[in-house]
Amino acid sequence: MTTSNYATERETTEGRVFTVTGGDWDTVVSGTDPINEERIVVNMGPQHPSTHGVLRLILELEGETVREARSVVGYLHTGIEKNLEYRNWVQGSTFVTRMDYLSPLFNETAYALAVEKLLGITDEVTERATTIRVLMMELNRISSHLVWVATTAMELGAINMMLYGFREREYILEIFEIITGLRMNHAYVRPGGVAQDVPDEAIVKIREFLKLMPKKLKEYENMLSGQPIWLERTQNVAVLDVTGCLALGVTGPVLRSAGLAWDLRKTMPYCGYETYEFDVPTHTDGDVWGRYLVRLAEIRESLKLVEQALDRLKPGPVMVADRKIAWPAQLAIGVDGMGNSLEHVAKIMGQSMESLIHHFKLVTEGFRVPPGQVYVGIESPRGELGVHAVSDGGTRPYRVHYREPSFINLQALPAMAEGGLIADVIAGGASLDPVMGGCDR
Numbered sequence: 001m002t003t004s005n006y007a008t009e010r011e012t013t014e015g016r017v018f019t020v021t022g023g024d025w026d027t028v029v030s031g032t033d034p035i036n037e038e039r040i041v042v043n044m045g046p047q048h049p050s051t052h053g054v055l056r057l058i059l060e061l062e063g064e065t066v067r068e069a070r071s072v073v074g075y076l077h078t079g080i081e082k083n084l085e086y087r088n089w090v091q092g093s094t095f096v097t098r099m100d101y102l103s104p105l106f107n108e109t110a111y112a113l114a115v116e117k118l119l120g121i122t123d124e125v126t127e128r129a130t131t132i133r134v135l136m137m138e139l140n141r142i143s144s145h146l147v148w149v150a151t152t153a154m155e156l157g158a159i160n161m162m163l164y165g166f167r168e169r170e171y172i173l174e175i176f177e178i179i180t181g182l183r184m185n186h187a188y189v190r191p192g193g194v195a196q197d198v199p200d201e202a203i204v205k206i207r208e209f210l211k212l213m214p215k216k217l218k219e220y221e222n223m224l225s226g227q228p229i230w231l232e233r234t235q236n237v238a239v240l241d242v243t244g245c246l247a248l249g250v251t252g253p254v255l256r257s258a259g260l261a262w263d264l265r266k267t268m269p270y271c272g273y274e275t276y277e278f279d280v281p282t283h284t285d286g287d288v289w290g291r292y293l294v295r296l297a298e299i300r301e302s303l304k305l306v307e308q309a310l311d312r313l314k315p316g317p318v319m320v321a322d323r324k325i326a327w328p329a330q331l332a333i334g335v336d337g338m339g340n341s342l343e344h345v346a347k348i349m350g351q352s353m354e355s356l357i358h359h360f361k362l363v364t365e366g367f368r369v370p371p372g373q374v375y376v377g378i379e380s381p382r383g384e385l386g387v388h389a390v391s392d393g394g395t396r397p398y399r400v401h402y403r404e405p406s407f408i409n410l411q412a413l414p415a416m417a418e419g420g421l422i423a424d425v426i427a428g429g430a431s432l433d434p435v436m437g438g439c440d441r
Contacts, residue, residue, distance in 0.1 A: 038062060046075050050155045050426045054436040057413070057429070061422060069417040069425065071410050077440040084400045088366025089115050092397060094187040100406065100438030101184060102147055105140040106380040107438075108189035109133050111400070113270060114376040114389040115191035118369050121320055128316040129193035130271050135309035136179070136188070137271075138302040139206070142213070143172040144381035144433075145295045145302075152292075152430040153224065156233045161223060168216050171209055178202040192326050193319035203310060210307055217299060224292075234289040238416035238428025241286045248411045252383025253298065254432060257283045257290035264379040271378075276308050288431040295433075298381075323358075325367050366395040382406055382433050406432075406439040 039062050045051030056072035080099055084092045096111045097104040116122050150165025173183040179202045180186040180195070188195050224230045240250070242258040255262055261280040265273040281297030283290035319326045348359050371393040377386040383405030390399040409432045416428040 039067060044422075044425065050430065052436070054440075055429075055434070057425065059417075059422060059425065064421050064423070066417050066420055066422055066425060069414040071413050073407070073410065073436065073439055075440065076436045078437070080441050081400055081402065084397050086396065088395045089191055089369055089397065090366055092400065093190050094185075096400075096402075097185045097187050098437065099402065099441050100380065100382070100385075100404070100435045102144045102435050103140050103381050104185055105133075105136045105189060106378060106385055107402075108187065109137060109271070110376055110378045110380075110385050110387045110402075111389075112189045112191045113378070114374050114387040114400075115369065117374040117376060118372055118389060118391050119191070119325065120370070121192065121322070121325065124320045124322070125193055126317050126320065127312075128197075128314060129318045131309050131312050131314075132194050132198055132318060133189055134271050134273070134276070135198070135206075135306055135313075136176075136194075138305040138309065139172050139175060141302045141381050142299050142306075143169045145299050146172075148295055148381075148430075148433045149220065149224075149292070152427075152433075153230075155426050155430050156230065158224065158227075158230065161220065164216070164220065164223075168213065171205075171212070175202055175205050175209065178205065190319075192322070193317070197318050198313070203313070206306065206310060210303060210310075213303055214300070217296060220296065231289070233424075233427055234292060234431075235285070235287060237288045237424045238420065238431055239285070239287045240412055240416050244412065244415055245286075248415065249408045250383070250412050252379075252381070252405055252409070252433075253291055253294045254409060254412070255383065256281065257294045258286035259284045264377055264384060268377065270376070276305055278305050288427045291431045291433075324362070368393065368395055369397075377403070380405060382435065382438075383409060402438075402441060404438045404441065406434040406436065407441075410434050410439060 039060055041058065041060050044057040044059055046053050046056045051057065054076040056075065058070040058072060059066050060068040078098070080095045083095055087095065092111060092115075093108050096107040099107050113122070116125060146165045146169040150162045150169070153159075153161035153165070176186065177183050179198050180188040182188075240254065240258060242255070242260050244250075245255045245258050245260070251262065259282055261282045263280040264270070265278075266280055278301045281294050281301065283293050348356055369391040371391050373388065373390040375386060375388045377384050379385075384403065385405055386403030388399075388401045388403070389397060392398040412432065413425075413429055417425045420428070
């Protein structure tokens with residue numbers, strides 16, 4: 001015999017009323033999934049050491065197992081792409097360099113290649129300028145990978161690797177400062193070439209670095225590769241096979257660690273990469289361990305590329321000859337950074353009123369770019385960095401949109417994290433090497 005949970009209904013002036021007379025709580029909840037009730041939702045970030053204050057991960061946990069993961073981005077949004085529409089084409093270099101702040105020279109080069117394609121001057125860029133671009137990008141690739149291995153190791157407990165990785169990166173930043181006047185956010189690669197030539201002092205320091213870095217790489221491997229805790233935290237953790245990478249648009253070392261040797265420097269060459277000798281490292285496990293091995297191998301390949309670029313540096317101009325585009329062509333590093341050299345200013349002022357007016361117009365308005373749209377993709381340390389640039393024929397971009405690998409690759413985090421332990425979310429997220437400045441733009 002069953003009894004109703006409700007008393008007999010009665011009519012009142014307010015309508016029909018039912019009075020609850022009790023009932024066992026176990027009976028009330030018996031229709032729900034008891035395991036599901038044990039799940040909790042936690043926020044990992046943005047105030048979390050491993051998400052660096054700029055990434056939020058919403059994790060639904062069952063014990064220590066991640067059942068659902070979602071990424072929340074936008075904490076570092078800067079509006080760079082929109083700002084480009086209000087600056088001339090040369091000034092755009094100063095904005096894009098600040099997106100992925102660990103690989104600024106790639107942002108600049110991709111942008112410059114797109115503008116040059118719109119201008120139709122791709123073949124007019126000088127050999128020395130192109131070689132300098134390759135040299136700077138490969139040094140930047142090494143510095144970016146050093147930050148990755150340093151911070152990933154720190155997040156898994158190896159604090160000493162953090163110190164060593166940043167120590168070697170510092171050497172590269174000093175080289176950048178000698179060449180561009182700045183350690184980061186250089187605005188060095190400009191449409192038409194580069195802002196200024198590489199001084200002899202920098203070449204000497206680069207050759208010293210080429211001798212130093214292989215020894216340091218061996219130290220990293222001795223420190224990490226055979227370490228039981230490092231192996232336990234990286235092998236068979238955050239696995240993403242090649243099918244998953246392709247489905248999600250993942251590129252770069254993450255894709256190559258799954259076995260596909262897709263590298264735009266080989267498959268769709270630019271800046272003369274087809275004339276350089278280098279290999280594309282791959283691995284087959286598709287886990288954090290594989291991504292670690294691929295990035296260390298890429299550092300070694302970049303060292304080979306830097307050495308080849310140094311050997312190819314022949315004397316010559318570093319900016320196109322067309323004076324309607326070639327600004328700024330005469331720069332010097334002063335106490336306050338890089339700017340027009342005093343000799344160049346004196347020459348402009350002393351030539352004629354027409355040259356002064358031309359310089360003034362070029363600086364304030366910029367050059368005009370024929371209407372059209374292009375897409376240029378290059379291989380950044382995180383994968384395919386693409387620029388879709390649109391011109392309406394004016395002195396400013398109509399639209400510039402970046403295909404940012406950090407943004408695309410973050411899609412893979414739920415696929416790697418769900419079903420694993422919450423501790424492995426840290427390792428998996430770090431192995432993607434996302435830079436949130438590039439992701440949020």
